[in-house]
Amino acid sequence: MANEQNLIPANKRSKSEARKNGSKGGIASGKARRKKANLKKAFETILQADVASPNVKKQLEDLGFDTTNEMALAMVMMQKAMKGNVRAFEQISKLTTTDAKDSLDKKEQKERIKALELENEKRKITLEGGAKSEDVMSDYFDKLEDALGNGS
Numbered sequence: 001m002a003n004e005q006n007l008i009p010a011n012k013r014s015k016s017e018a019r020k021n022g023s024k025g026g027i028a029s030g031k032a033r034r035k036k037a038n039l040k041k042a043f044e045t046i047l048q049a050d051v052a053s054p055n056v057k058k059q060l061e062d063l064g065f066d067t068t069n070e071m072a073l074a075m076v077m078m079q080k081a082m083k084g085n086v087r088a089f090e091q092i093s094k095l096t097t098t099d100a101k102d103s104l105d106k107k108e109q110k111e112r113i114k115a116l117e118l119e120n121e122k123r124k125i126t127l128e129g130g131a132k133s134e135d136v137m138s139d140y141f142d143k144l145e146d147a148l149g150n151g152s
Helices: 015-048 054-063 069-082 086-096 100-128 133-151
Strands: none
Touching: 015 069, 054 069, 069 086, 100 133
């Protein structure tokens, strides 16, 4: 365990020291991103390669599929799901279904943001005293109806 008396908070370090540490962090972050990107490319290459096993290759050909590792992996996952492996089923379900809820959630969120923006505008006008409260409310409800009507 580190001796807490030796630790210096970032806000109590000199600007040059903080800049140097930030630079180290940025360099390490770049290396990690490149490493992750290279690993992704390697997996994509391996998945696109032909299957090495003659038995698996024949099975895929008999089913009319490409003889790539990607198709072999999909076939194995499907076999596991059919034998009752719940995790395999969940992965297949996750990969094959489009989530309509996401688009609906985003739409609802945009409508809420518009309503909040209008509420903030109403408060601003009220604080400035530039309009009577009836005018503010009327304008607010008109804009709210437009926002909700356009969002549908």
